[in-house]
Amino acid sequence: DTEVTQTPKHLVMGMTNKKSLKCEQHMGHRAMYWYKQKAKKPPELMFVYSYEKLSINESVPSRFSPECPNSSLLNLHLHALQPEDSALYLCASSQAGWTGGPEAFFGQGTRLTVV
Amino acid sequence: DAKTTQPPSMDCAEGRAANLPCNHSTISGNEYVYWYRQIHSQGPQYIIHGLKNNETNEMASLIITEDRKSSTLILPHATLRDTAVYYCIVSLGGGADGLTFGKGTHLIIQP
Numbered sequence: 001d002t003e004v005t006q007t008p009k010h011l012v013m014g015m016t017n018k019k020s021l022k023c024e025q026h027m028g029h030r031a032m033y034w035y036k037q038k039a040k041k042p043p044e045l046m047f048v049y050s051y052e053k054l055s056i057n058e059s060v061p062s063r064f065s066p067e068c069p070n071s072s073l074l075n076l077h078l079h080a081l082q083p084e085d086s087a088l089y090l091c092a093s094s095q096a097g098w099t100g101g102p103e104a105f106f107g108q109g110t111r112l113t114v115v
Numbered sequence: 116d117a118k119t120t121q122p123p124s125m126d127c128a129e130g131r132a133a134n135l136p137c138n139h140s141t142i143s144g145n146e147y148v149y150w151y152r153q154i155h156s157q158g159p160q161y162i163i164h165g166l167k168n169n170e171t172n173e174m175a176s177l178i179i180t181e182d183r184k185s186s187t188l189i190l191p192h193a194t195l196r197d198t199a200v201y202y203c204i205v206s207l208g209g210g211a212d213g214l215t216f217g218k219g220t221h222l223i224i225q226p
Contacts, residue, residue, distance in 0.1 A: 004158070033213050042117075042202065042216035043159065056213060090158050092214075103149070104214060106158030 002027060006091050006107035014115055015081060021110045023074040023091030031096035032074040033104065034066060037088040049074060050096045081114045088112075117217030118142065118205045124221040133190040135220050137203030140184040148179060149206055149214070150188045152199040159202065159216075162188065198224045 004025045013019045023032065030051050035043040048056035049068040057066075063085075065077040074091055088109040095102035120138040127133040139148060149164040163170055163177045165186070170177045176189040190197055202219040206212065 035213075042200075042218055043153075043214075045213040045215065048213045088156075092158075103161035103164065104151075104159075106160070108158050109156075 002105060004091055004093055004105050004107035006089075006110050008110060009108065010111050010113075012113045012115060013078065013081065015083070017081075018077070018079045020078065021076040021089055021091075021112075023076075023093075023107055024072055025093040025105070026072055027093060027105065028071075029093035029095055029105075030071060031094045032068060033092040033094075034074070034076050035090040035092065035106075037090060037109070039087075043090055047076075078112075081112075083114050086113045117215050119203045119217045121201075121203055121217060121220045123218065124223065126223050126225055127190075127193050129195060129224050129226050130192055133193040133197065133222060133224070135188040135190075135201050135203075135222060136185065137188070138185045139203070139205045142183050142205050146205045146207055148177065148183075148186050149204040150175070150177065151202045151204065151214075151216075152197075153202070153219075154196075154199040162201075193222075193224045195224050195226060198222060 007022045032049045034046040037043040046060045047066045052068045063080050067075040088111050090109045091107045092104045094104040147164050147166050150162040151159040153159045163175050165177045179186045200219040200221050202216050204214050
């Protein structure tokens with residue numbers, strides 16, 4: 001199984017809502033990532049988890065709250081978002097702990113629209 | 116910031132080899148060159164990576180210059196399904212730092 005599964009595929013939320021994006025992998029990867037991609041732009045790294053601990057936060061606003069409850073799951077909790085946060089949110093996973101090569105596997109993304 | 120420079124777009128005829136260039140003149144000795152592609156509305160897909168030597172897999176070949184300042188991804192027999200944005204990324208690899216995507220090359224395969 002080389003899949004990274006993201007749910008939901010599409011999400012529309014109001015600016016006062018609280019919602020969560022979910023990501024799951026069963027490849028035994030111990031590094032997991034959240035990326036944000038605006039239309040016609042490249043993906044931008046948001047967060048990195050390594051061995052279930054947050055290792056990188058790319059100065060992401062606190063209205064985005066990541067969580068890694070176990071080695072297979074990664075969540076992104078959303079609260080009080082703005083319309084400009086509308087984007088494709090991508091989850092990825094890879095092996096961790098050594099340099100030099102393991103590729104990252106990406107999910108198909110959650111397309112988020114904030115109204 | 117991305118450490119790579121790629122042409123914004125390229126065309127290639129179906130069945131021909133597609134050669135995608137990438138400049139990475141500031142690459143350090145322990146950084147790898149990775150290639151990913153993103154087909155419209157899908158997540159990026161790993162293609163290939165290399166350090167110094169040329170590499171080949173079932174999808175593509177990667178040619179890295181001897182000074183490692185540039186590389187070329189070769190899709191030997193392009194098909195319409197290869198139309199995508201191709202990203203060249205320089206990275207230590209592993210779970211240490213994530214990937215910094217540049218603007219990529221939009222490759223359009225013409226029938």
